Amino acid sequence: MATHRSYALWSYCGRRWSRVMRCCRLAGFRSSWPRGPLGVRHLSQEKQATETHFGFETVSEEEKGDKVYHVFESVAKKYDVMNDMMSLGIHRIWKDMLVWKMHPFPGTQLLDVAGGTGDIAFRFLNYVQAQHKGKLKRQLRAQQNLSWEEIARKYQNEEDPLGGSRVVVCDINKEMLKIGKQKARAQGHKAGLAWVLGDAEELPFDDDKFDVYTIAFGIRNVTHIDQALQEAHRVLKPGGRFLCLEFSQVNNPLVSRLYDLYSFQVIPVLGEVIAGDWKSYQYLVESIRQFPSQEEFKEMIQDAGFEKVTYESLTSGIVAIHSGFKL
Numbered sequence: 127m128a129t130h131r132s133y134a135l136w137s138y139c140g141r142r143w144s145r146v147m148r149c150c151r152l153a154g155f156r157s158s159w160p161r162g163p164l165g166v167r168h169l170s171q172e173k174q175a176t177e178t179h180f181g182f183e184t185v186s187e188e189e190k191g192d193k194v195y196h197v198f199e200s201v202a203k204k205y206d207v208m209n210d211m212m213s214l215g216i217h218r219i220w221k222d223m224l225v226w227k228m229h230p231f232p233g234t235q236l237l238d239v240a241g242g243t244g245d246i247a248f249r250f251l252n253y254v255q256a257q258h259k260g261k262l263k264r265q266l267r268a269q270q271n272l273s274w275e276e277i278a279r280k281y282q283n284e285e286d287p288l289g290g291s292r293v294v295v296c297d298i299n300k301e302m303l304k305i306g307k308q309k310a311r312a313q314g315h316k317a318g319l320a321w322v323l324g325d326a327e328e329l330p331f332d333d334d335k336f337d338v339y340t341i342a343f344g345i346r347n348v349t350h351i352d353q354a355l356q357e358a359h360r361v362l363k364p365g366g367r368f369l370c371l372e373f374s375q376v377n378n379p380l381v382s383r384l385y386d387l388y389s390f391q392v393i394p395v396l397g398e399v400i401a402g403d404w405k406s407y408q409y410l411v412e413s414i415r416q417f418p419s420q421e422e423f424k425e426m427i428q429d430a431g432f433e434k435v436t437y438e439s440l441t442s443g444i445v446a447i448h449s450g451f452k453l
């Protein structure tokens with residue numbers, strides 16, 4: 127309880143400061159000031175400037191990066207099976223909903239940050255492939271007088287089954303990417319897919335490059351969330367969309383009670399039994415409690431310069447999808 131109260135106060139100070147920063151940015155200043163809670167920079171708190179959270183632990187910012195790296199290096203091989211076990215497959219529906227919400231148009235250039243083992247990228251490729259096939263079928267149906275030879279030629283000439291869409295998966299952890307690449311081979315994904323080792327806080331891409339930026343269950347692990355959001359804004363084209371799937375605040379008291387019991391009593395046990403790693407799964411449930419609420423996170427997205435920011439809570443707010451546009 128005390129942790130939650132102090133976090134709420136810390137987070138409130140951070141949000142107030144974000145507002146000041148936003149005004150400064152609008153007035154033409156760029157930020158390179160010392161940081162505070164949730165990665166927001168504070169001038170008056172030099173002492174805490176390098177401290178942050180790793181679950182319920184207070185650690186230095188450098189330590190947090192290393193610890194997060196170690197967590198995903200350790201769980202990479204069991205990551206997918208753990209997700210199915212912990213959520214009884216529900217994480218798959220949440221990820222499907224993210225891609226349905228994106229509703230990519232033909233030729234969409236997607237950047238999936240913290241993309242790990244590729245779940246969002248593969249869904250995107252399946253979606254655009256199905257969409258493109260559907261379009262081709264409709265076109266052929268509209269030209270009913272074509273001979274079978276003409277139809278066969280039309281299909282063969284279609285060199286790009288993705289209709290020009292592309293996805294880049296970017297992640298800081300090479301073990302997660304390694305598993306992702308193995309999965310891609312097994313699922314037959316090759317074209318339109320690239321894997322890049324990179325940090326969400328300092329993306330190795332030019333400005334105005336992508337139509338959509340996604341981050342699923344990733345931003346909670348980033349040390350300076352504000353910087354990651356600014357990077358998302360930078361790499362998106364004008365008109366581009368930011369979409370984030372992340373754990374959020376449960377809005378039903380009964381579900382919240384059961385979810386807390388499940389999180390703290392069951393998930394680390396599953397982590398130990400399946401992945402041989404209690405600590406990483408304890409970090410998972412603790413980091414979920416440290417992440418801002420739907421409204422707080424919405425403000426942070428707005429502070430990074432996104433407009434028309436909205437969110438949708440799923441499964442009683444266990445997770446939420448936030449959306450924003452670079453206009």
Ligand SMILES: COc1cc(O)cc(C/C=C(\C)CC/C=C(\C)CC/C=C(\C)CC/C=C(\C)CC/C=C(\C)CC/C=C(\C)CC/C=C(\C)CC/C=C(\C)CC/C=C(\C)CCC=C(C)C)c1O
Pocket residue numbers: 197198201204205206208209212213214216217343381384385387388391392393406407409410441444
């Ligand atoms: C290291 O960092 C990470 C590692 C990763 O592998 C993944 C991530 C990122 C995370 C994901 C991609 C998604 C991972 C998914 C979750 C963390 C799980 C989210 C949880 C749910 C969808 C279920 C929510 C559960 C509830 C609302 C409460 C229902 C719970 C109960 C009825 C059980 C209450 C528990 C007790 C009383 C404790 C004693 C119980 C037992 C020993 C029995 C154990 C029971 C089970 C195993 C059944 C579990 C039941 C469900 C999953 C129920 C589903 C139902 C609903 C959604 C309503 C990452 O960062």
Ligand SMILES: C[S@@+](CC[C@H](N)C(=O)[O-])C[C@H]1O[C@@H](n2cnc3c(N)ncnc32)[C@H](O)[C@@H]1O
Pocket residue numbers: 194198239240241242243244245246296297298299302324325326327341342343344347348349
């Ligand atoms: C819970 S996994 C999510 C993977 C995938 N998006 C999914 O939905 O299954 C979190 C991922 O975030 C990555 N990550 C953590 N910090 C990062 C950072 N600063 N930049 C890029 N990726 C990061 C981890 O390496 C890990 O692969």
